Amino acid sequence: MTSFLNAIISGLISGSLYAATALGLTIIYGVSRVFNFGHGVVAVMGAYLAWTILSAGGQLNMLLGILVSLVVLYIFGTLVYRFTINPLMKKPAWDISTVLFLLGGGILLENVLLQIFGPRVKSIPLLVEGNLKLGPVAIQLNDLFLIVIVLVGIVALNLFFKYTRLGQAMQSIAQSIPGAKVVGIDIERIFGLTFGLAFAVTGFSGVLLSTKYFLNPHIGWEWMVKGFVIVSFGGLGSTNGAIFAGLILGIVEAMVTLYIGAIWVWPIWFVIFMVVLLIRPQGILGGRL
Amino acid sequence: MLELNGVDGYYADLQVLRQVSLVVNSGEVVAMFGPNGHGKSTLLKTICGLHQASAGSIKFEGKEISSLPSHKIVEMGIAYIPEERHLFRDMTVMENLKMGAYNRRARPSTQQNLAFVLEVFPRLAERKDQLTSTLSGGESRMVAVARGLMSEPTLLMLDEPSIGLSPGMRHVVFESIAKINREKKITILIVEQEIRNALKLANRIYMLKKGQILFERSAADVNVEEIEKAYF
Numbered sequence: 001m002t003s004f005l006n007a008i009i010s011g012l013i014s015g016s017l018y019a020a021t022a023l024g025l026t027i028i029y030g031v032s033r034v035f036n037f038g039h040g041v042v043a044v045m046g047a048y049l050a051w052t053i054l055s056a057g058g059q060l061n062m063l064l065g066i067l068v069s070l071v072v073l074y075i076f077g078t079l080v081y082r083f084t085i086n087p088l089m090k091k092p093a094w095d096i097s098t099v100l101f102l103l104g105g106g107i108l109l110e111n112v113l114l115q116i117f118g119p120r121v122k123s124i125p126l127l128v129e130g131n132l133k134l135g136p137v138a139i140q141l142n143d144l145f146l147i148v149i150v151l152v153g154i155v156a157l158n159l160f161f162k163y164t165r166l167g168q169a170m171q172s173i174a175q176s177i178p179g180a181k182v183v184g185i186d187i188e189r190i191f192g193l194t195f196g197l198a199f200a201v202t203g204f205s206g207v208l209l210s211t212k213y214f215l216n217p218h219i220g221w222e223w224m225v226k227g228f229v230i231v232s233f234g235g236l237g238s239t240n241g242a243i244f245a246g247l248i249l250g251i252v253e254a255m256v257t258l259y260i261g262a263i264w265v266w267p268i269w270f271v272i273f274m275v276v277l278l279i280r281p282q283g284i285l286g287g288r289l
Numbered sequence: 290m291l292e293l294n295g296v297d298g299y300y301a302d303l304q305v306l307r308q309v310s311l312v313v314n315s316g317e318v319v320a321m322f323g324p325n326g327h328g329k330s331t332l333l334k335t336i337c338g339l340h341q342a343s344a345g346s347i348k349f350e351g352k353e354i355s356s357l358p359s360h361k362i363v364e365m366g367i368a369y370i371p372e373e374r375h376l377f378r379d380m381t382v383m384e385n386l387k388m389g390a391y392n393r394r395a396r397p398s399t400q401q402n403l404a405f406v407l408e409v410f411p412r413l414a415e416r417k418d419q420l421t422s423t424l425s426g427g428e429s430r431m432v433a434v435a436r437g438l439m440s441e442p443t444l445l446m447l448d449e450p451s452i453g454l455s456p457g458m459r460h461v462v463f464e465s466i467a468k469i470n471r472e473k474k475i476t477i478l479i480v481e482q483e484i485r486n487a488l489k490l491a492n493r494i495y496m497l498k499k500g501q502i503l504f505e506r507s508a509a510d511v512n513v514e515e516i517e518k519a520y521f
Binding site: 165168169171172175176178179181182183184185186187 | 363364370373436
């Protein structure tokens with residue numbers, strides 16, 4: 001019973017982190033219909049940025065690291081859009097050329113990170129120390145904190161999409177590009193801001209993941225593939241779908257690890273992934289931002 | 290108010306607009322007739338910046354707009370109501386209307402404009418919290434027109450607003466267009482197939498065939514047979 005409860009809890013923790021990883025992917029796709037194949041490397045870049053500030057040591061703290069990472073990635077995202085994706089989207093077959101371009105860009109960035117930081121594993125220290133004992137179950141406070149951060153982030157994103165002018169513009173574009181043009185939305189400007197927002201969110205998810213797992217220049221691909229499965233399960237373009245799918249797949253992972261062994265996690269994930277694609281290609285919840 | 294001179298338009302290699310010149314004066318209702326697939330919709334899309342003219346000039350209130358992006362044109366006061374409506378399906382009626390007031394010029398008067406569109410389309414007040422994907426065809430059309438009005442246009446361009454509607458609903462739509470023109474002094478350029486209904490509204494008409502203006506008439510001189518004949 002205790003191991004079952006522990007598994008559920010660790011499933012919820014990793015699930016919410018996976019959901020966080022998937023958010024950036026789903027936001028960009030939802031608004032611009034571009035699938036970011038360099039997604040995982042962006043998360044890794046965010047984590048390295050925070051790590052760099054942290055390891056500069058002294059009075060520089062975690063919060064500053066996260067802040068720098070958010071700002072730099074926001075700017076990076078808008079620049080990537082402005083100078084590469086925007087011109088690509090004006091050409092025929094942009095949907096496939098942007099995918100290939102971003103894949104190539106991801107590999108390039110991965111190797112740049114490898115040059116700068118080397119292949120050795122780094123880790124970001126826990127955000128909070130200590131344990132919480134609930135009867136037979138012990139939860140690391142850091143894990144609890146991660147879940148809270150992810151939940152707050154999700155709620156904030158939902159409020160942003162629902163109540164801000166910019167969020168509503170993003171939703172409008174997600175639902176109808178011609179409709180958005182007709183009401184006078186500057187599509188290209190909003191695409192740029194969307195890339196900025198999604199890159200910042202993605203980088204932040206990388207920071208969170210690196211407090212729980214390890215960080216190296218190559219780990220982004222694994223994160224991206226997980227994000228991949230989650231968005232196809234929850235509906236590409238749907239933020240709430242990503243959370244829902246992240247939690248379910250996190251619990252699946254924990255249960256599989258507990259009862260049949262960790263090496264079965266990916267095969268089972270991918271069976272789910274392919275079955276969902278075959279039966280409901282729009283995802284379980286459909287594609288609402 | 291709106292002046293087109295020698296406008297050409299292409300879809301890939303296919304020329305759909307040939308040397309189109311026309312004028313819409315302030316306060317007028319101008320109807321555009323013509324067979325399907327002869328360039329009427331492309332013409333409206335070209336005016337509002339959704340489609341690029343390959344030659345010619347488009348002037349709105351004296352300013353050249355043919356190379357401006359659509360959001361700038363909306364901000365200048367042209368609203369285009371596409372035949373396909375292009376509503377935001379997962380948003381409520383009210384959210385759709387508020388998106389209509391997105392441009393900087395219309396935003397301050399959102400409340401007054403909202404009051405006016407709900408007066409023109411009382412049905413939308415009843416449906417305000419419903420998602421637009423749950424509306425009937427006629428109601429969706431009302432949302433499309435109302436959303437366009439929320440941008441506070443001085444020129445409203447409608448692409449076949451009555452298509453696919455029941456006779457009763459068509460009547461409502463035409464009545465509303467008349468009211469918009471009469472009470473808000475909004476100039477109207479309407480593309481229609483419902484010739485007789487549109488003639489009741491229009492001050493002038495143009496006939497567009499094979500991408501060219503075939504003739505122009507003032508409402509007083511219109512001869513319905515002449516228009517119908519031009520369709521064949």
